[in-house]
Amino acid sequence: MTSHNLQVRNLRVYYHTPRGAVKAVDDVSFNLKAGERFGLVGESGSGKTTLVMALLRMIKPPGQIESGQVWLDGQDVMALSEEEMRQLRLAGIALVAQGSMNSLNPVTRIKRQLIDGMKDHAFASTEGTAHERHGRNDKGGKMSRRALDAHARDLLTRVGLEPQVAAMYPHELSGGMKQRVCIAMAISLRPKLIIADEPTSALDVVVQMQVMETLRRVQEEVGAAVILVGHDMGLMAQFVERVGVMYAGKLVEVSPVRDIFRRPLHPYAQLLIDSVPSLEEKDDLEGIPGLPPSLLERPSGCLFHPRCPHATAACAAQEQALQEVQPNRWVACHLVESIHKNF
Numbered sequence: 001m002t003s004h005n006l007q008v009r010n011l012r013v014y015y016h017t018p019r020g021a022v023k024a025v026d027d028v029s030f031n032l033k034a035g036e037r038f039g040l041v042g043e044s045g046s047g048k049t050t051l052v053m054a055l056l057r058m059i060k061p062p063g064q065i066e067s068g069q070v071w072l073d074g075q076d077v078m079a080l081s082e083e084e085m086r087q088l089r090l091a092g093i094a095l096v097a098q099g100s101m102n103s104l105n106p107v108t109r110i111k112r113q114l115i116d117g118m119k120d121h122a123f124a125s126t127e128g129t130a131h132e133r134h135g136r137n138d139k140g141g142k143m144s145r146r147a148l149d150a151h152a153r154d155l156l157t158r159v160g161l162e163p164q165v166a167a168m169y170p171h172e173l174s175g176g177m178k179q180r181v182c183i184a185m186a187i188s189l190r191p192k193l194i195i196a197d198e199p200t201s202a203l204d205v206v207v208q209m210q211v212m213e214t215l216r217r218v219q220e221e222v223g224a225a226v227i228l229v230g231h232d233m234g235l236m237a238q239f240v241e242r243v244g245v246m247y248a249g250k251l252v253e254v255s256p257v258r259d260i261f262r263r264p265l266h267p268y269a270q271l272l273i274d275s276v277p278s279l280e281e282k283d284d285l286e287g288i289p290g291l292p293p294s295l296l297e298r299p300s301g302c303l304f305h306p307r308c309p310h311a312t313a314a315c316a317a318q319e320q321a322l323q324e325v326q327p328n329r330w331v332a333c334h335l336v337e338s339i340h341k342n343f
């Protein structure tokens with residue numbers, strides 16, 4: 001066992017379509033430390049959602065996890081039984097799914113939705129520190145209805161909502177409030193890892209920042225690591241410590257966020273950062289010429305080479321694996337030394 005909270009090794013997830021296998025996640029490896037905030041960034045269709053859903057073993061046909069290993073705190077996720085996996089999804093890894101704020105049940109009060117998420121499973125596990133047990137009853141057993149009510153109100157307060165929100169229906173809430181409810185649901189079982197898939201993409205910039213601040217605060221309180229999925233490098237810069245850049249199902253750069261902003265090493269990371277929109281014009285990624293490749297008919301060699309301003313014949317001929325080119329900086333590019341003078 002290591003100090004890593006999450007380890008992902010050589011993960012491959014394909015969608016088997018009549019036209020062939022869509023390699024949505026293709027040999028992805030990365031680690032996450034306990035409590036770390038990690039960003040997964042890339043254009044729409046680059047495989048971000050597929051990757052995080054695979055960590056939870058929630059890939060549905062025609063998708064399939066082809067190979068790879070995932071460990072959470074030394075636990076081999078791929079080897080768990082369905083029942084163990086269900087427990088892990090509830091209490092180990094929490095998901096704020098893409099579009100989740102619009103999939104709250106419209107005819108159920110917020111309190112009910114919060115409680116339903118916790119009720120049967122919340123206290124199945126009795127391990128953890130006294131701090132982590134906060135919110136459980138003294139015996140570590142299931143909570144009374146009154147205690148669940150109180151816990152629901154407490155959760156709402158912790159994400160910056162009034163306790164009265166418990167009695168409301170989703171349509172009575174703004175987008176930002178709904179997203180806070182989703183975060184409250186995610187933290188209710190004190191997970192080790194929170195996955196938030198584009199949690200703020202439907203919100204305006206000011207509300208985005210407020211929701212991200214809330215996520216950061218509760219994440220620190222709970223001591224959970226976070227994977228934030230998004231396409232907005234600007235938002236990543238504000239929130240995460242390290243970022244993994246995905247292109248066509250592959251990680252092309254994994255670096256500390258400060259380093260990648262100061263000096264992106266992969267040409268695609270460079271383009272993503274150049275395209276960070278100003279507050280006035282929020283049209284993401286408009287500046288990147290060309291289109292992402294079809295994941296069915298992929299280019300030879302480096303998948304980015306047809307769009308890369310630096311590409312050479314070597315790039316079309318051969319793929320470069322992700323390698324640590326500087327301490328803590330992983331890049332998959334043949335040209336990293338020639339592009340970056342004084343490397």
Ligand SMILES: Nc1ncnc2c1ncn2[C@@H]1O[C@H](COP(=O)(O)OP(=O)(O)O)[C@@H](O)[C@H]1O
Binds near residue numbers: 017
């Ligand atoms: N159910 C599916 N069937 C076939 N292809 C899919 C399915 N879901 C996703 N894909 C394909 O997998 C790729 C990655 O999708 P996704 O993980 O949603 O990317 P992202 O979250 O980065 O936008 C895309 O090319 C997408 O078209």
Ligand SMILES: [Mg+2]
Binds near residue numbers: 048050197
């Ligand atoms: Mg997605």
